[in-house]
Amino acid sequence: NGLVVLMMELDGVDTPSLLVNRSGVKENIQTLKKTLSDFPHITLRPHIKVHKCSYFVKMQAELGVTRWCCQKLCEAEGILPNAPCIQDLLITNEIIGPIKTHRLLSLVEKYPETTFGVLIDSIDNCKVLEDALAEKNLSIFVLAEVNVGQNRCGVEPGSDDLVAVAQYVQNSAPHLQWRGIQCYHGKLQHVRTHEDRNKEMSVVANKVKKSVNALEAVGISCELVSGGGTGSFLLEAEAGLHNECQAGSFMFMDVDYGNNFNEEGIKTSPFKNSLFVHTMVMSKSADHVVLDAGLKAVSFDSGPPEPVLLHSDGSITSLADQCQYENGGDEHGILWFSEPESEVGKLKVGDTIQLIPGHCDPSVNMHDSIVIVDKGKVVEEVIVEGRGVGK
Numbered sequence: 141n142g143l144v145v146l147m148m149e150l151d152g153v154d155t156p157s158l159l160v161n162r163s164g165v166k167e168n169i170q171t172l173k174k175t176l177s178d179f180p181h182i183t184l185r186p187h188i189k190v191h192k193c194s195y196f197v198k199m200q201a202e203l204g205v206t207r208w209c210c211q212k213l214c215e216a217e218g219i220l221p222n223a224p225c226i227q228d229l230l231i232t233n234e235i236i237g238p239i240k241t242h243r244l245l246s247l248v249e250k251y252p253e254t255t256f257g258v259l260i261d262s263i264d265n266c267k268v269l270e271d272a273l274a275e276k277n278l279s280i281f282v283l284a285e286v287n288v289g290q291n292r293c294g295v296e297p298g299s300d301d302l303v304a305v306a307q308y309v310q311n312s313a314p315h316l317q318w319r320g321i322q323c324y325h326g327k328l329q330h331v332r333t334h335e336d337r338n339k340e341m342s343v344v345a346n347k348v349k350k351s352v353n354a355l356e357a358v359g360i361s362c363e364l365v366s367g368g369g370t371g372s373f374l375l376e377a378e379a380g381l382h383n384e385c386q387a388g389s390f391m392f393m394d395v396d397y398g399n400n401f402n403e404e405g406i407k408t409s410p411f412k413n414s415l416f417v418h419t420m421v422m423s424k425s426a427d428h429v430v431l432d433a434g435l436k437a438v439s440f441d442s443g444p445p446e447p448v449l450l451h452s453d454g455s456i457t458s459l460a461d462q463c464q465y466e467n468g469g470d471e472h473g474i475l476w477f478s479e480p481e482s483e484v485g486k487l488k489v490g491d492t493i494q495l496i497p498g499h500c501d502p503s504v505n506m507h508d509s510i511v512i513v514d515k516g517k518v519v520e521e522v523i524v525e526g527r528g529v530g531k
Contacts, residue, residue, distance in 0.1 A: 148518045150450070151492055155420040156433035158507040159494065161454050162514040164414030165196065165391055169203050171410050172373075172390050179377040185209050185230065185366065187388025190501050192526030193510065194222035196391065201225035209366075209386050210526070213243050218525035220251055230257040230366065232322065232386065234265055234285070234293055240531075241272050248278045257281040259322050261295050263308045266316060273315035281317040282309060283366060288347040289325040289340070298350035306360045320362035321355075323348045324386060329371030330396055334403045341375040348381045370411070371400055391415075394500040396442040416450055416494035417503065418511070419473065421487050426480075429487050431473040431495075438495055439502040440467060445495035447475060449483070452516025459484050459493065 153159070176182050186200055188210040197208060197219060207228035210216050213235070220226060235244050235258050248256050260266050260282045273279060284305050287294035295301040302321075309318045325344050331337040352362055366384035368376040370393075376382040389397055392415035402408050419433035438445050444467065447459040459475075462482040466474040473495070477484040487493070497503035504510070505527045512520040 156437040157418045159416040161414040164412040168411045190388035195522040197223040214528045215526035259285040270313040279315045281319040283322040285322045297347035298354040320364035324367035329369045345379040392500040395498045428476045434471040442499035450494045
């Protein structure tokens, strides 16, 4: 995209740009895999919707990942041409309507070496999928989505609707392969205290167990109980009911995840912040500086970003205690400071700093490409192939 020259210093990268610290991402993948190694019943199925890049899929494959999930068809359509390593892909969403059904079948036809799966929560949807797949003699696997607390899509735990959907797939839909249930609770990821997360996880676990038991009572087993996220995966692993982990944000992390407390009541995470918006000071006054990264460069849905300095060894120095970040509009951010001799107060027009996004997923979705850095040098620029409005 013409943003970078390889091996240039960070200060030479145009702004605003999205940066990823390569060594930090690799360390985060290895940390999660090492943690999950204590739970041999769990298989990692990382979520693509966070990074939306074949580059990171291939990095995960090199570190031993063998199955993935994404949220939208556009992510699969964008990434699959450049990621032949994906041979097992679960779309963690219901595919509704003739246009999306056609796009799904096109993917199944185009990538015969890849096993595709989708979520279901109604017999009507199953009938549409079955008819379309039968016409082309194709097949996919399905998981019934169970509403374990998100109150979004999904059948109720242990309900007659769950049993009916599973029985329809097994008895009346030969082109849909029953594999189990999807039990993901997105709101659980950001329950702040460990005690409260643990309490909520007990509720989730009971709903999962109720669903598995209801299916087993009619002779239907669950090969997969999938779900789990960056903020809850350890609790789900310890509960012993899930056997897949769909964490995604662990790759990059963000301010919102950084606000979770551990068992000791400390704000901390085993994962490193590796995603940053690179931004430049474009104006300065006596008590504030103006950055060139606004709402078009970093998301605000989970609160403001954290201003930091990214060092060549991958470490960061937070500037949050020296200033207050204010949304300056579509193209601007404002740092208000009271101490002229602080690092923020000493910033000059043309200086660059970095922002840790409040929410990593939508921030990535704003950018066409990501600049990969390592040891303070630019090593690559990669395209965000799966970005878009979520079609």
